[in-house]
Amino acid sequence: MSGVAKTKGPGDDVPVSGDLVALSGVNKHFGALHVLQDIDLTIARGEVVVVIGPSGSGKSTLCRTINRLETIDSGAISIDGKPLPQEGRELARLRADVGMVFQSFNLFAHKTVLENVMLGQLKVRRTEKKAAEEKARALLDRVGVGSQCDKYPAQLSGGQQQRVAIARALAMDPKVILFDEPTSALDPEMINEVLEVMQQLARDGMTMVVVTHEMGFARSAANRVVFMADGRIVEEAAPEEFFSNPRSDRAKDFLSKILHH
Amino acid sequence: MFDFLDSGQYDLLGAFWVTVRLTVYSAIGSLIWGTLLAGMRVGPIPLMRAFGTGYVNVVRNTPLTIVVVGCSLGLHQTLQITFGGGDSADIGFRMAVLGLVAYTGTFVCEALRSGINTVPMGQAEAARALGLGFFQVLTLIILPQAFRSVVAPLANVLIALTKNTTVASAIGVAEASLLMKEMIENEANALFAIFAVVAFGFMVLTLPTGLLLGWVAKRVAVKR
Numbered sequence: 001m002s003g004v005a006k007t008k009g010p011g012d013d014v015p016v017s018g019d020l021v022a023l024s025g026v027n028k029h030f031g032a033l034h035v036l037q038d039i040d041l042t043i044a045r046g047e048v049v050v051v052i053g054p055s056g057s058g059k060s061t062l063c064r065t066i067n068r069l070e071t072i073d074s075g076a077i078s079i080d081g082k083p084l085p086q087e088g089r090e091l092a093r094l095r096a097d098v099g100m101v102f103q104s105f106n107l108f109a110h111k112t113v114l115e116n117v118m119l120g121q122l123k124v125r126r127t128e129k130k131a132a133e134e135k136a137r138a139l140l141d142r143v144g145v146g147s148q149c150d151k152y153p154a155q156l157s158g159g160q161q162q163r164v165a166i167a168r169a170l171a172m173d174p175k176v177i178l179f180d181e182p183t184s185a186l187d188p189e190m191i192n193e194v195l196e197v198m199q200q201l202a203r204d205g206m207t208m209v210v211v212t213h214e215m216g217f218a219r220s221a222a223n224r225v226v227f228m229a230d231g232r233i234v235e236e237a238a239p240e241e242f243f244s245n246p247r248s249d250r251a252k253d254f255l256s257k258i259l260h261h
Numbered sequence: 262m263f264d265f266l267d268s269g270q271y272d273l274l275g276a277f278w279v280t281v282r283l284t285v286y287s288a289i290g291s292l293i294w295g296t297l298l299a300g301m302r303v304g305p306i307p308l309m310r311a312f313g314t315g316y317v318n319v320v321r322n323t324p325l326t327i328v329v330v331g332c333s334l335g336l337h338q339t340l341q342i343t344f345g346g347g348d349s350a351d352i353g354f355r356m357a358v359l360g361l362v363a364y365t366g367t368f369v370c371e372a373l374r375s376g377i378n379t380v381p382m383g384q385a386e387a388a389r390a391l392g393l394g395f396f397q398v399l400t401l402i403i404l405p406q407a408f409r410s411v412v413a414p415l416a417n418v419l420i421a422l423t424k425n426t427t428v429a430s431a432i433g434v435a436e437a438s439l440l441m442k443e444m445i446e447n448e449a450n451a452l453f454a455i456f457a458v459v460a461f462g463f464m465v466l467t468l469p470t471g472l473l474l475g476w477v478a479k480r481v482a483v484k485r
Contacts, residue, residue: 095392096391106386107387110409119391
Protein backbone atom coordinates (compact mmCIF):
# COMPACT_ATOMS: atom_id res chain seq x y z
CA MET A 1 0.00 0.00 0.00
CA SER A 2 2.88 2.37 0.59
CA GLY A 3 4.59 3.88 -2.40
CA VAL A 4 3.00 4.86 -5.64
CA ALA A 5 3.12 2.38 -8.46
CA LYS A 6 3.42 4.48 -11.58
CA THR A 7 2.96 3.26 -15.08
CA LYS A 8 3.65 5.25 -18.17
CA GLY A 9 0.44 6.88 -19.36
CA PRO A 10 -0.29 9.20 -22.25
CA GLY A 11 0.08 12.21 -19.95
CA ASP A 12 3.72 11.43 -19.30
CA ASP A 13 4.67 12.17 -22.88
CA VAL A 14 3.66 15.80 -22.54
CA PRO A 15 6.49 18.13 -21.48
CA VAL A 16 6.26 19.70 -18.04
CA SER A 17 5.27 23.08 -19.48
CA GLY A 18 2.09 21.43 -20.80
CA ASP A 19 0.90 20.66 -17.29
CA LEU A 20 -2.33 22.47 -16.69
CA VAL A 21 -2.93 21.40 -13.13
CA ALA A 22 -0.12 20.51 -10.77
CA LEU A 23 -0.44 19.41 -7.16
CA SER A 24 2.68 18.78 -5.12
CA GLY A 25 2.96 17.61 -1.54
CA VAL A 26 -0.66 18.46 -0.79
CA ASN A 27 -1.86 17.63 2.72
CA LYS A 28 -5.23 18.24 4.31
CA HIS A 29 -6.83 17.30 7.61
CA PHE A 30 -10.45 17.26 8.68
CA GLY A 31 -9.84 17.42 12.42
CA ALA A 32 -7.92 14.28 13.28
CA LEU A 33 -8.62 12.71 9.88
CA HIS A 34 -5.75 13.07 7.42
CA VAL A 35 -7.84 13.13 4.23
CA LEU A 36 -5.11 14.04 1.77
CA GLN A 37 -1.60 12.74 2.38
CA ASP A 38 1.31 14.02 0.28
CA ILE A 39 -0.63 14.17 -2.95
CA ASP A 40 1.48 14.72 -6.08
CA LEU A 41 -0.49 14.87 -9.29
CA THR A 42 -0.07 16.61 -12.60
CA ILE A 43 -2.67 16.86 -15.31
CA ALA A 44 -1.63 17.76 -18.83
CA ARG A 45 -3.55 19.91 -21.26
CA GLY A 46 -6.19 17.83 -23.03
CA GLU A 47 -5.81 14.93 -20.64
CA VAL A 48 -8.73 13.08 -19.08
CA VAL A 49 -7.85 11.83 -15.61
CA VAL A 50 -10.31 9.62 -13.78
CA VAL A 51 -9.96 9.36 -10.02
CA ILE A 52 -11.41 6.24 -8.47
CA GLY A 53 -11.25 4.63 -5.06
CA PRO A 54 -13.37 3.52 -2.14
CA SER A 55 -15.64 5.91 -0.27
CA GLY A 56 -13.81 8.18 2.12
CA SER A 57 -10.54 7.83 0.24
CA GLY A 58 -10.34 11.59 -0.32
CA LYS A 59 -11.08 11.71 -4.04
CA SER A 60 -13.87 14.30 -3.83
CA THR A 61 -11.77 16.40 -1.46
CA LEU A 62 -8.89 16.20 -3.91
CA CYS A 63 -11.15 17.39 -6.71
CA ARG A 64 -12.46 20.29 -4.61
CA THR A 65 -8.99 21.50 -3.60
CA ILE A 66 -8.16 22.19 -7.26
CA ASN A 67 -10.44 25.25 -7.36
CA ARG A 68 -10.00 25.88 -3.64
CA LEU A 69 -13.53 25.03 -2.56
CA GLU A 70 -11.49 23.13 0.03
CA THR A 71 -8.39 24.80 1.43
CA ILE A 72 -5.22 22.77 1.95
CA ASP A 73 -2.96 22.62 4.99
CA SER A 74 0.34 22.30 3.15
CA GLY A 75 1.74 21.76 -0.31
CA ALA A 76 1.17 23.68 -3.51
CA ILE A 77 -1.40 23.69 -6.28
CA SER A 78 -0.95 25.56 -9.52
CA ILE A 79 -3.17 25.95 -12.52
CA ASP A 80 -1.65 26.84 -15.87
CA GLY A 81 1.60 27.67 -14.09
CA LYS A 82 0.01 30.07 -11.61
CA PRO A 83 -0.19 29.12 -7.94
CA LEU A 84 -3.69 29.10 -6.47
CA PRO A 85 -4.26 32.55 -4.90
CA GLN A 86 -5.86 33.34 -1.56
CA GLU A 87 -9.59 33.99 -1.31
CA GLY A 88 -10.46 37.19 -3.18
CA ARG A 89 -10.69 38.66 -6.65
CA GLU A 90 -7.68 36.75 -7.99
CA LEU A 91 -9.16 33.46 -6.89
CA ALA A 92 -12.51 34.30 -8.45
CA ARG A 93 -10.76 35.03 -11.74
CA LEU A 94 -8.99 31.71 -11.61
CA ARG A 95 -12.15 29.81 -10.72
CA ALA A 96 -13.80 31.22 -13.83
CA ASP A 97 -11.25 29.22 -15.84
CA VAL A 98 -11.90 26.02 -13.91
CA GLY A 99 -15.31 24.50 -14.55
CA MET A 100 -16.96 22.36 -11.93
CA VAL A 101 -19.77 19.84 -12.10
CA PHE A 102 -21.20 18.66 -8.79
CA GLN A 103 -22.77 15.42 -7.62
CA SER A 104 -25.98 17.24 -6.70
CA PHE A 105 -26.01 19.44 -9.84
CA ASN A 106 -26.38 22.68 -7.83
CA LEU A 107 -28.22 24.53 -10.56
CA PHE A 108 -29.45 27.91 -9.35
CA ALA A 109 -32.97 27.01 -8.23
CA HIS A 110 -34.50 30.46 -8.75
CA LYS A 111 -33.25 30.88 -12.32
CA THR A 112 -34.35 29.22 -15.52
CA VAL A 113 -32.14 26.77 -17.35
CA LEU A 114 -31.16 29.45 -19.85
CA GLU A 115 -30.40 31.98 -17.09
CA ASN A 116 -28.26 29.38 -15.34
CA VAL A 117 -26.05 29.04 -18.40
CA MET A 118 -25.97 32.80 -19.06
CA LEU A 119 -25.19 33.98 -15.53
CA GLY A 120 -21.45 33.37 -15.50
CA GLN A 121 -21.02 34.85 -18.96
CA LEU A 122 -22.90 38.02 -18.01
CA LYS A 123 -21.57 38.59 -14.51
CA VAL A 124 -18.05 37.19 -14.69
CA ARG A 125 -17.05 37.38 -18.36
CA ARG A 126 -19.14 40.53 -18.96
CA THR A 127 -20.34 39.14 -22.26
CA GLU A 128 -23.03 41.07 -24.06
CA LYS A 129 -26.50 39.70 -23.31
CA LYS A 130 -27.37 38.69 -26.84
CA ALA A 131 -24.10 36.86 -27.42
CA ALA A 132 -24.42 35.15 -24.03
CA GLU A 133 -27.91 33.93 -24.86
CA GLU A 134 -26.84 32.62 -28.26
CA LYS A 135 -23.96 30.73 -26.72
CA ALA A 136 -26.14 29.37 -23.92
CA ARG A 137 -28.73 28.08 -26.41
CA ALA A 138 -26.01 26.49 -28.55
CA LEU A 139 -24.48 24.76 -25.53
CA LEU A 140 -27.86 23.55 -24.29
CA ASP A 141 -28.52 22.12 -27.75
CA ARG A 142 -25.13 20.45 -27.67
CA VAL A 143 -25.91 18.64 -24.40
CA GLY A 144 -29.41 17.78 -25.66
CA VAL A 145 -31.61 19.95 -23.45
CA GLY A 146 -32.16 22.83 -25.87
CA SER A 147 -35.93 22.44 -25.62
CA GLN A 148 -35.93 23.02 -21.84
CA CYS A 149 -34.48 26.56 -21.87
CA ASP A 150 -37.34 28.28 -20.06
CA LYS A 151 -37.97 25.66 -17.39
CA TYR A 152 -36.71 25.82 -13.85
CA PRO A 153 -34.19 23.21 -12.65
CA ALA A 154 -36.74 21.47 -10.39
CA GLN A 155 -38.87 20.72 -13.48
CA LEU A 156 -36.09 18.68 -15.09
CA SER A 157 -34.96 15.10 -14.50
CA GLY A 158 -31.65 14.54 -12.77
CA GLY A 159 -29.93 13.62 -15.99
CA GLN A 160 -31.19 16.76 -17.70
CA GLN A 161 -30.13 18.90 -14.74
CA GLN A 162 -26.64 17.47 -14.80
CA ARG A 163 -26.35 18.14 -18.54
CA VAL A 164 -27.42 21.74 -17.91
CA ALA A 165 -24.74 21.92 -15.22
CA ILE A 166 -22.17 20.75 -17.79
CA ALA A 167 -23.40 23.42 -20.22
CA ARG A 168 -23.12 26.01 -17.45
CA ALA A 169 -19.49 25.01 -16.89
CA LEU A 170 -18.74 25.01 -20.62
CA ALA A 171 -20.18 28.50 -21.05
CA MET A 172 -17.16 29.91 -19.23
CA ASP A 173 -14.73 28.36 -21.78
CA PRO A 174 -12.85 26.70 -18.95
CA LYS A 175 -9.31 25.38 -19.30
CA VAL A 176 -10.24 22.33 -17.27
CA ILE A 177 -13.48 20.90 -15.89
CA LEU A 178 -13.67 19.12 -12.58
CA PHE A 179 -16.39 16.47 -12.26
CA ASP A 180 -17.15 15.52 -8.66
CA GLU A 181 -19.08 12.24 -8.90
CA PRO A 182 -21.34 13.60 -11.65
CA THR A 183 -23.49 10.48 -11.96
CA SER A 184 -23.69 9.33 -8.33
CA ALA A 185 -27.01 11.06 -7.62
CA LEU A 186 -28.68 9.84 -10.82
CA ASP A 187 -31.14 7.07 -11.50
CA PRO A 188 -29.41 4.26 -13.39
CA GLU A 189 -31.29 5.01 -16.61
CA MET A 190 -30.05 8.59 -16.64
CA ILE A 191 -26.39 7.86 -16.09
CA ASN A 192 -25.67 7.13 -19.72
CA GLU A 193 -27.06 10.39 -21.10
CA VAL A 194 -24.64 12.27 -18.86
CA LEU A 195 -21.70 9.97 -19.58
CA GLU A 196 -22.26 10.35 -23.31
CA VAL A 197 -21.95 14.13 -23.02
CA MET A 198 -18.78 13.69 -20.99
CA GLN A 199 -17.36 11.23 -23.50
CA GLN A 200 -18.01 13.70 -26.30
CA LEU A 201 -16.19 16.38 -24.31
CA ALA A 202 -13.24 14.06 -23.81
CA ARG A 203 -13.10 13.36 -27.56
CA ASP A 204 -13.18 17.10 -28.22
CA GLY A 205 -9.98 17.47 -26.21
CA MET A 206 -11.31 19.05 -23.02
CA THR A 207 -9.03 18.66 -20.02
CA MET A 208 -11.05 16.78 -17.41
CA VAL A 209 -10.61 15.53 -13.88
CA VAL A 210 -13.38 13.06 -13.16
CA VAL A 211 -14.09 11.55 -9.76
CA THR A 212 -16.43 8.66 -10.45
CA HIS A 213 -17.51 5.12 -9.75
CA GLU A 214 -18.26 4.50 -13.42
CA MET A 215 -15.58 2.03 -14.41
CA GLY A 216 -16.95 1.85 -17.95
CA PHE A 217 -16.32 5.57 -18.40
CA ALA A 218 -12.83 5.19 -16.94
CA ARG A 219 -12.04 2.44 -19.44
CA SER A 220 -13.42 4.18 -22.48
CA ALA A 221 -12.65 7.86 -21.97
CA ALA A 222 -9.74 8.20 -19.55
CA ASN A 223 -6.14 8.75 -20.53
CA ARG A 224 -5.09 7.90 -17.03
CA VAL A 225 -6.65 6.34 -13.96
CA VAL A 226 -5.65 7.53 -10.51
CA PHE A 227 -6.53 5.13 -7.72
CA MET A 228 -6.85 6.62 -4.25
CA ALA A 229 -7.25 4.95 -0.88
CA ASP A 230 -7.02 6.36 2.63
CA GLY A 231 -6.00 9.81 1.45
CA ARG A 232 -3.14 8.66 -0.76
CA ILE A 233 -2.67 8.11 -4.45
CA VAL A 234 -1.90 4.42 -4.46
CA GLU A 235 -1.61 3.81 -8.16
CA GLU A 236 -1.62 5.74 -11.44
CA ALA A 237 -1.84 3.97 -14.78
CA ALA A 238 -3.43 3.92 -18.21
CA PRO A 239 -6.93 2.43 -17.91
CA GLU A 240 -6.27 -0.91 -19.70
CA GLU A 241 -3.15 -1.37 -17.65
CA PHE A 242 -4.90 -0.54 -14.39
CA PHE A 243 -7.99 -2.66 -14.91
CA SER A 244 -6.24 -5.71 -16.34
CA ASN A 245 -3.08 -5.60 -14.31
CA PRO A 246 -3.33 -3.56 -11.09
CA ARG A 247 -0.04 -3.47 -9.22
CA SER A 248 -1.00 -2.67 -5.66
CA ASP A 249 -2.84 -5.08 -3.41
CA ARG A 250 -5.24 -2.32 -2.42
CA ALA A 251 -6.27 -1.75 -6.03
CA LYS A 252 -6.57 -5.50 -6.67
CA ASP A 253 -8.80 -5.79 -3.65
CA PHE A 254 -10.93 -2.80 -4.74
CA LEU A 255 -11.32 -4.05 -8.29
CA SER A 256 -12.17 -7.58 -7.20
CA LYS A 257 -15.03 -6.17 -5.15
CA ILE A 258 -16.53 -4.01 -7.87
CA LEU A 259 -15.83 -5.92 -11.06
CA HIS A 260 -16.76 -9.49 -10.20
CA HIS A 261 -20.35 -9.81 -9.20
CA MET B 262 -72.50 55.39 20.51
CA PHE B 263 -70.22 56.29 17.60
CA ASP B 264 -71.44 59.94 17.50
CA PHE B 265 -67.95 61.23 18.30
CA LEU B 266 -67.04 60.24 14.73
CA ASP B 267 -69.69 62.55 13.28
CA SER B 268 -68.67 65.63 15.25
CA GLY B 269 -65.99 66.45 12.67
CA GLN B 270 -63.69 67.24 15.56
CA TYR B 271 -61.36 64.28 14.99
CA ASP B 272 -59.48 63.61 11.76
CA LEU B 273 -59.43 59.84 12.10
CA LEU B 274 -58.50 59.19 8.47
CA GLY B 275 -55.72 61.77 8.67
CA ALA B 276 -54.31 60.10 11.77
CA PHE B 277 -54.39 56.68 10.15
CA TRP B 278 -52.77 58.17 7.07
CA VAL B 279 -49.82 59.18 9.28
CA THR B 280 -49.76 55.59 10.60
CA VAL B 281 -49.68 54.29 7.03
CA ARG B 282 -46.85 56.65 6.07
CA LEU B 283 -44.87 55.73 9.19
CA THR B 284 -45.36 52.06 8.33
CA VAL B 285 -44.41 52.34 4.66
CA TYR B 286 -41.29 54.47 5.18
CA SER B 287 -40.16 52.35 8.11
CA ALA B 288 -40.83 49.11 6.23
CA ILE B 289 -38.73 50.19 3.26
CA GLY B 290 -35.99 51.49 5.55
CA SER B 291 -35.92 48.35 7.72
CA LEU B 292 -35.86 46.10 4.67
CA ILE B 293 -32.76 47.87 3.39
CA TRP B 294 -31.08 48.19 6.79
CA GLY B 295 -31.97 44.61 7.75
CA THR B 296 -30.54 43.29 4.48
CA LEU B 297 -27.32 45.22 5.04
CA LEU B 298 -27.10 43.85 8.59
CA ALA B 299 -27.67 40.30 7.35
CA GLY B 300 -24.99 40.82 4.71
CA MET B 301 -22.58 41.92 7.43
CA ARG B 302 -23.45 38.98 9.65
CA VAL B 303 -22.78 36.35 6.98
CA GLY B 304 -19.86 38.18 5.38
CA PRO B 305 -16.16 37.30 5.50
CA ILE B 306 -14.96 40.47 7.28
CA PRO B 307 -14.66 39.85 11.06
CA LEU B 308 -15.11 43.51 12.02
CA MET B 309 -18.42 43.77 10.13
CA ARG B 310 -19.60 40.44 11.50
CA ALA B 311 -18.86 41.68 15.01
CA PHE B 312 -20.66 44.96 14.37
CA GLY B 313 -23.71 43.19 12.91
CA THR B 314 -23.94 40.73 15.78
CA GLY B 315 -23.39 43.42 18.42
CA TYR B 316 -25.89 45.83 16.88
CA VAL B 317 -28.62 43.23 16.46
CA ASN B 318 -28.26 41.92 19.99
CA VAL B 319 -28.25 45.36 21.59
CA VAL B 320 -31.05 47.00 19.59
CA ARG B 321 -33.31 43.95 19.36
CA ASN B 322 -33.28 43.68 23.13
CA THR B 323 -33.92 47.37 23.79
CA PRO B 324 -37.55 48.46 24.23
CA LEU B 325 -38.79 50.31 21.15
CA THR B 326 -39.99 53.24 23.25
CA ILE B 327 -36.44 53.81 24.45
CA VAL B 328 -35.11 53.64 20.87
CA VAL B 329 -37.70 56.11 19.55
CA VAL B 330 -37.51 58.51 22.51
CA GLY B 331 -33.71 58.21 22.35
CA CYS B 332 -33.78 59.31 18.69
CA SER B 333 -35.98 62.28 19.52
CA LEU B 334 -34.34 63.47 22.72
CA GLY B 335 -30.81 62.39 21.90
CA LEU B 336 -30.42 63.14 18.19
CA HIS B 337 -32.89 65.93 17.73
CA GLN B 338 -33.08 67.88 20.95
CA THR B 339 -29.56 67.31 22.27
CA LEU B 340 -27.44 66.97 19.13
CA GLN B 341 -29.70 69.17 16.97
CA ILE B 342 -29.74 66.62 14.13
CA THR B 343 -32.94 67.18 12.16
CA PHE B 344 -32.34 65.47 8.79
CA GLY B 345 -33.47 68.46 6.76
CA GLY B 346 -35.23 70.79 9.18
CA GLY B 347 -38.89 71.62 8.77
CA ASP B 348 -41.37 72.09 11.58
CA SER B 349 -41.36 69.96 14.70
CA ALA B 350 -44.03 67.63 13.31
CA ASP B 351 -41.81 66.79 10.30
CA ILE B 352 -38.78 66.27 12.48
CA GLY B 353 -40.74 64.12 14.93
CA PHE B 354 -42.01 62.01 12.04
CA ARG B 355 -38.49 61.50 10.73
CA MET B 356 -37.16 60.63 14.18
CA ALA B 357 -39.93 58.06 14.61
CA VAL B 358 -39.10 56.49 11.24
CA LEU B 359 -35.42 56.41 12.16
CA GLY B 360 -36.15 54.69 15.48
CA LEU B 361 -38.52 52.20 13.87
CA VAL B 362 -35.98 51.39 11.14
CA ALA B 363 -33.15 50.96 13.64
CA TYR B 364 -35.32 48.60 15.69
CA THR B 365 -37.23 46.67 13.00
CA GLY B 366 -34.08 46.22 10.89
CA THR B 367 -32.78 43.78 13.50
CA PHE B 368 -35.86 41.55 13.08
CA VAL B 369 -35.62 41.71 9.30
CA CYS B 370 -31.94 40.77 9.59
CA GLU B 371 -32.66 37.75 11.74
CA ALA B 372 -35.55 36.56 9.56
CA LEU B 373 -33.35 36.92 6.50
CA ARG B 374 -30.49 35.08 8.14
CA SER B 375 -32.75 32.12 8.81
CA GLY B 376 -33.72 32.31 5.13
CA ILE B 377 -30.07 32.24 4.12
CA ASN B 378 -29.72 29.03 6.11
CA THR B 379 -32.41 27.39 3.96
CA VAL B 380 -30.33 27.91 0.81
CA PRO B 381 -28.26 24.75 0.28
CA MET B 382 -24.45 25.08 0.53
CA GLY B 383 -24.15 23.83 -3.03
CA GLN B 384 -25.80 26.96 -4.44
CA ALA B 385 -23.02 29.16 -3.08
CA GLU B 386 -20.35 26.65 -4.08
CA ALA B 387 -21.60 26.50 -7.65
CA ALA B 388 -21.67 30.29 -7.80
CA ARG B 389 -18.15 30.57 -6.41
CA ALA B 390 -16.96 27.90 -8.82
CA LEU B 391 -18.20 30.07 -11.70
CA GLY B 392 -15.92 32.87 -10.52
CA LEU B 393 -18.47 35.11 -8.81
CA GLY B 394 -17.17 37.18 -5.90
CA PHE B 395 -18.67 37.24 -2.40
CA PHE B 396 -20.91 40.23 -3.08
CA GLN B 397 -22.19 38.73 -6.34
CA VAL B 398 -22.85 35.35 -4.75
CA LEU B 399 -24.80 37.08 -1.99
CA THR B 400 -26.86 39.40 -4.18
CA LEU B 401 -27.42 37.17 -7.23
CA ILE B 402 -27.79 33.71 -5.71
CA ILE B 403 -28.21 33.65 -1.93
CA LEU B 404 -30.41 36.65 -1.08
CA PRO B 405 -32.97 36.16 -3.89
CA GLN B 406 -33.56 32.61 -2.68
CA ALA B 407 -33.42 33.61 0.99
CA PHE B 408 -36.02 36.36 0.51
CA ARG B 409 -38.42 33.96 -1.18
CA SER B 410 -38.31 31.62 1.77
CA VAL B 411 -38.90 34.32 4.40
CA VAL B 412 -41.86 36.22 2.94
CA ALA B 413 -44.16 34.78 5.61
CA PRO B 414 -41.89 35.66 8.58
CA LEU B 415 -41.32 39.11 7.04
CA ALA B 416 -45.10 39.54 6.90
CA ASN B 417 -45.09 38.98 10.68
CA VAL B 418 -42.42 41.63 11.06
CA LEU B 419 -44.44 44.03 8.92
CA ILE B 420 -47.59 43.47 10.98
CA ALA B 421 -45.63 44.01 14.18
CA LEU B 422 -44.13 47.16 12.66
CA THR B 423 -47.57 48.52 11.75
CA LYS B 424 -48.69 48.19 15.34
CA ASN B 425 -45.35 49.41 16.70
CA THR B 426 -45.87 52.76 14.94
CA THR B 427 -48.15 53.61 17.89
CA VAL B 428 -44.95 54.11 19.91
CA ALA B 429 -44.34 57.24 17.82
CA SER B 430 -47.06 58.90 19.91
CA ALA B 431 -44.48 58.93 22.72
CA ILE B 432 -42.65 61.69 20.84
CA GLY B 433 -45.85 63.42 19.78
CA VAL B 434 -46.24 62.15 16.21
CA ALA B 435 -49.91 62.61 15.33
CA GLU B 436 -50.70 59.05 14.34
CA ALA B 437 -53.78 56.97 15.20
CA SER B 438 -52.98 56.16 18.82
CA LEU B 439 -52.23 59.79 19.69
CA LEU B 440 -55.63 60.74 18.34
CA MET B 441 -57.10 57.88 20.34
CA LYS B 442 -55.64 59.35 23.53
CA GLU B 443 -57.16 62.71 22.69
CA MET B 444 -60.57 61.16 21.95
CA ILE B 445 -60.54 59.23 25.21
CA GLU B 446 -59.89 62.41 27.16
CA ASN B 447 -62.78 64.20 25.49
CA GLU B 448 -65.27 61.36 25.07
CA ALA B 449 -64.78 59.22 28.14
CA ASN B 450 -68.33 57.86 27.88
CA ALA B 451 -67.53 56.27 24.50
CA LEU B 452 -64.34 54.58 25.71
CA PHE B 453 -65.02 51.13 24.30
CA ALA B 454 -66.31 52.50 21.03
CA ILE B 455 -63.07 54.44 20.63
CA PHE B 456 -61.00 51.32 21.34
CA ALA B 457 -63.06 49.37 18.85
CA VAL B 458 -62.72 51.97 16.10
CA VAL B 459 -58.95 52.27 16.46
CA ALA B 460 -58.44 48.51 16.75
CA PHE B 461 -60.61 48.05 13.67
CA GLY B 462 -58.51 50.63 11.83
CA PHE B 463 -55.33 48.68 12.54
CA MET B 464 -56.95 45.43 11.45
CA VAL B 465 -57.96 47.04 8.18
CA LEU B 466 -54.25 47.71 7.66
CA THR B 467 -52.77 44.46 8.91
CA LEU B 468 -55.22 41.74 7.87
CA PRO B 469 -54.85 42.35 4.12
CA THR B 470 -51.07 42.61 4.59
CA GLY B 471 -51.01 39.16 6.12
CA LEU B 472 -53.30 37.64 3.51
CA LEU B 473 -51.53 39.25 0.57
CA LEU B 474 -48.06 38.29 1.73
CA GLY B 475 -49.23 34.77 2.56
CA TRP B 476 -50.32 34.45 -1.05
CA VAL B 477 -47.06 35.99 -2.29
CA ALA B 478 -45.06 33.56 -0.12
CA LYS B 479 -46.67 30.62 -1.88
CA ARG B 480 -46.18 32.11 -5.33
CA VAL B 481 -42.50 32.94 -5.04
CA ALA B 482 -41.37 29.86 -3.09
CA VAL B 483 -38.31 28.26 -4.70
CA LYS B 484 -39.00 24.72 -5.86
CA ARG B 485 -36.14 22.32 -5.24
